[in-house]
Amino acid sequence: MSEPTLLPPSKVTSHHKTVAVFPGSFDPVTFGHIDLIERSAVVFDEVIVAVASNQEKTPLFTVDERIDMIEGIFSHNSQVKVETFEGLLINYLVKRECHVIIRGLRAVSDFEYEFQMALMNRKLAPGIETxxxxxxxxxxxxxxxxxxxxxxxxxxxxxxxxxxxxxxxKTKYPSR
Ligand SMILES: Nc1ncnc2c1ncn2[C@@H]1O[C@H](COP(=O)(O)OP(=O)(O)O)[C@@H](O)[C@H]1O
Ligand SMILES: [Mg+2]
Incomplete structure (x- = not known):
């Protein structure tokens, strides 16, 4: 029988910060998003809100405007970071050395697409969990x-x- 394999020292001695990425369009961020971010921050050490820059063709807000709003709302919470990413989400996670994607489910109607995305992302990057x-x-x-x-x-x-x-x-729909 072979010797049991020891865990690498890093896993035994140092506390690894668990960082979760919450990706989306956030055009604009809603109380639904905010609720999810706040609850994620209870479970994970850090939550990166990742604003997709290539999702929608005609967004109401620019990526910078969307980032500014989310940063403004979470300025009191140092666990929450806001960034943008372009292209494949999993490439961004690999670059950030992050293993966790958070997504929200509102209704059964969200499920099919989200499940498909999660499976595709796991196929592309097996170490990353949704x-x-x-x-x-x-x-x-x-x-x-x-x-x-x-x-x-x-x-x-x-x-x-x-x-x-x-x-x-209100600045986008001034006549209202
Ligand atoms: N009201 C809500 N409650 C919970 N989760 C939500 C709500 N609205 C959006 N989400 C979740 O936030 C994430 C980002 O949503 P969204 O900004 O629409 O970007 P995407 O274009 O990726 O759908 C998704 O996982 C979505 O399910
Ligand atoms: Mg959506």
Missing amino acids: FFMASSALYTYVSSRIVKELASLGGDVSDLVHPLVEKEI
């Missing part, structure tokens, strides 16, 4: 798209987004 978090019942119906639609029609979005985001949305 963690799904159930949305809060309060924000299950909230999406960036709904926020934009409502705001463009002059509706009140104060229950759906942070005041800082509400203010920025």
Whole structure:
């Protein structure tokens, strides 16, 4: 019988910071996103909110505007970092030496696409795991798209987004 393999010293002696990446469009960030980020930060040492720069063709906010809003909201929380990435998400994770992707699930309708993405990402990078978090019942119906639609029609979005985001949305739809 062979000797049991010892764990490499790094795994025994040093505490590895567990960093999770929460990728998305965040056009704009909503209370649904914020809730997920806050709850992730309880479980993981650091949460990187990764704003995709190549997802949507005609976004309402530029990547910089989206980053500024998220940074403004989480300025009090040093566990939360905001970055942008281009191209394949897993390439970004490998570059950042990060192994955890967080995604939110609002309804069954989210599941099929998310499951497909998670399996594809695992095929491309077997060491990277996707963690799904159930949305809060309060924000299950909230999406960036709904926020934009409502705001463009002059509706009140104060229950759906942070005041800082509400203010920025008003500059995009000034006549409302
Ligand atoms: N109201 C919400 N509650 C929980 N998770 C949400 C909510 N809205 C969006 N999410 C999650 O946030 C992540 C980013 O969403 P989104 O900004 O729409 O980017 P993407 O273009 O990748 O879908 C996704 O995992 C999505 O499921
Ligand atoms: Mg989405």
